[in-house]
Amino acid sequence: MSNQNLTFCESRMKSYLQAIGRRIKIARFILSISILSSFLFTGCKTPSSKENDGTSNKAFEDYSASFIEALWKQNPDWATTAGYHKYDSILVIPDRNSINASLKFAKNQLDSLAAMDPKLLSAANQTDFYLIQNLLKESQWNYDTLKSYQWDPSSYNVSGTFAFILTENYAPLDKRLKSINGRLVNVPEYYKAAKNIISNPVPELLNLAVDQNLGGLSVFENDLLDSLKVSTLSASEKKQITERSAKAVAAIKDYTKWLKELKSEKPRSFRLGKELYGRKFAHNIQSAYTADQIYDSAVARKEEVQLKMALISRQLWPKYFGTKPMPKDSLELIGKMIDTLSVNHVKQQDFQTAISDIIPGLNKFINDKKLITLDPTKPLIVRKEPAYMAGVAGASISAPGPYDKGGNTYYNVGSITNWPKEKAESYLREYNHYIMQILDIHEAIPGHYTQLVYANQSPSLIKSLLGNGAMIEGWAVYTEQMMLENGFGNNQPEMWLMWYKWHLRTVCNTILDYSVHAGNMSKDEAMHLLIKEAFQQKAEAEGKWKRVSVSNVQLTSYYTGYKEIIDLRRDYKAKLGDKFNLKSFHEKFLSYGSTPVKYIKTLMLEK
Numbered sequence: 001m002s003n004q005n006l007t008f009c010e011s012r013m014k015s016y017l018q019a020i021g022r023r024i025k026i027a028r029f030i031l032s033i034s035i036l037s038s039f040l041f042t043g044c045k046t047p048s049s050k051e052n053d054g055t056s057n058k059a060f061e062d063y064s065a066s067f068i069e070a071l072w073k074q075n076p077d078w079a080t081t082a083g084y085h086k087y088d089s090i091l092v093i094p095d096r097n098s099i100n101a102s103l104k105f106a107k108n109q110l111d112s113l114a115a116m117d118p119k120l121l122s123a124a125n126q127t128d129f130y131l132i133q134n135l136l137k138e139s140q141w142n143y144d145t146l147k148s149y150q151w152d153p154s155s156y157n158v159s160g161t162f163a164f165i166l167t168e169n170y171a172p173l174d175k176r177l178k179s180i181n182g183r184l185v186n187v188p189e190y191y192k193a194a195k196n197i198i199s200n201p202v203p204e205l206l207n208l209a210v211d212q213n214l215g216g217l218s219v220f221e222n223d224l225l226d227s228l229k230v231s232t233l234s235a236s237e238k239k240q241i242t243e244r245s246a247k248a249v250a251a252i253k254d255y256t257k258w259l260k261e262l263k264s265e266k267p268r269s270f271r272l273g274k275e276l277y278g279r280k281f282a283h284n285i286q287s288a289y290t291a292d293q294i295y296d297s298a299v300a301r302k303e304e305v306q307l308k309m310a311l312i313s314r315q316l317w318p319k320y321f322g323t324k325p326m327p328k329d330s331l332e333l334i335g336k337m338i339d340t341l342s343v344n345h346v347k348q349q350d351f352q353t354a355i356s357d358i359i360p361g362l363n364k365f366i367n368d369k370k371l372i373t374l375d376p377t378k379p380l381i382v383r384k385e386p387a388y389m390a391g392v393a394g395a396s397i398s399a400p401g402p403y404d405k406g407g408n409t410y411y412n413v414g415s416i417t418n419w420p421k422e423k424a425e426s427y428l429r430e431y432n433h434y435i436m437q438i439l440d441i442h443e444a445i446p447g448h449y450t451q452l453v454y455a456n457q458s459p460s461l462i463k464s465l466l467g468n469g470a471m472i473e474g475w476a477v478y479t480e481q482m483m484l485e486n487g488f489g490n491n492q493p494e495m496w497l498m499w500y501k502w503h504l505r506t507v508c509n510t511i512l513d514y515s516v517h518a519g520n521m522s523k524d525e526a527m528h529l530l531i532k533e534a535f536q537q538k539a540e541a542e543g544k545w546k547r548v549s550v551s552n553v554q555l556t557s558y559y560t561g562y563k564e565i566i567d568l569r570r571d572y573k574a575k576l577g578d579k580f581n582l583k584s585f586h587e588k589f590l591s592y593g594s595t596p597v598k599y600i601k602t603l604m605l606e607k
């Protein structure tokens, strides 16, 4: 699959990569591509069972507000893309001074936190406390141990925030152009500092840096100049911006040229290495499990899922193949059944409508089965994908950023009407009759959209900025299974088989990521895993290899979150016995906002 064929989950991944990119910017100064949507993550107001007279909460909330102000001052780019525009005209130069300033910031803030006792806080504040603490520790670790600012040249790229300021309509164009004028000044120094700090870069990340920086040139060479034409700035201001922009372009070109000519004595491997991987997993995913445990669990899950798929395929064989002999090899058998079932798909021109048409049925099913309360005052607004998002097919949720409370949340559904026939056919086979429904469950109801509505019931800026990706993705993955368990799709074996295939990708993402970065998995071994054992198309598998060679850990978030939720449900059931009710479990779980599942677990199982 090409980039445009990103599956739903994959496109969500991309947006999390961006979100994570913004977080890590504390350590890496990177600018990620502008965010089309950011999610509002929130907390809940459940009081802690511990003694609580309110003064501790008040003190923490004051601290939290001042922390965010300080965070923005320290990270102007992150502030801009989060919708806080006080520092738009500042571009931080990524030199030793700024690293020291970031380390000092982390230490001071951690000292402030150390003076407070999280046990005295409400559940919502307690989880905010841990999210802040984790972010700061991660930042320290990034600087003193991981040091990716030295070996990852792709962490230096200015174009993303410039593009964000140009395209997001949060202020009049002239005002935004003035900010751009301000931040342009430091671009040459920015790249000079990057060249000073880079040593023995990872070759794959070096290539990525070249591609992405060159890709970002159009922001200056086209978009900025076009915007200048329609602005009402004075002629001298326009001239100044044009000149500064030309210097920025020259600096970017010089950086990419320098990278291409760079001779490293011993370039760092793209593999993170077992020890760093374990630490990064702990910081990023914030799971109760270690990376090793999640890997072992994913391997066992893969075997289990393949076994179930073989059983279903044997059962379905006569229906689709009559008396034709069944392949002896069970993976081959499953592959044949999947190929056959994938033919059941809508017509190219009907794709967009078909995706929207599934939603009312999901609503009804959830209400009939009493799986979770869907707020009738907040129906999902389905819209045809807006032009600026065109190209990303499938479906995605756009939610307003944390500083844009009045904004609408949309379910964007893309069209593939204008795609070439062959490309569309391959996409439609992937998003066949069965997978389309699972896509809507994952993305919309009761997956991401429903989670978002619950999270918004008591907003916390901290959770909206630092919310846990594994919890969010884990919930969406969990709901797919939960809907099928409750009879969605009439328990059709076809539906289960296709879901298992979809689910296997989540499982294999974890196996792949761990095996490559904590182990030594070769490309051939990776291809075998994805194509033979997880039934993926070659192009999709190739794309995944490329991705795992320039990213790490994030691919494990889906399966980890899913597993933790399944485990929590089991434990909660054991705790409540006859009193267990699935609907209350879901509503209670979601009431804590986008908090790492391990904290929700403690809060739900305590007492």
Ligand code: ZN
Residues within 6 Å of the ligand: 008, 009, 012, 442, 448, 473, 476
């Ligand atoms: Zn997702």
Ligand code: ZN
Residues within 6 Å of the ligand: 343, 345, 425, 428, 429
């Ligand atoms: Zn077809």
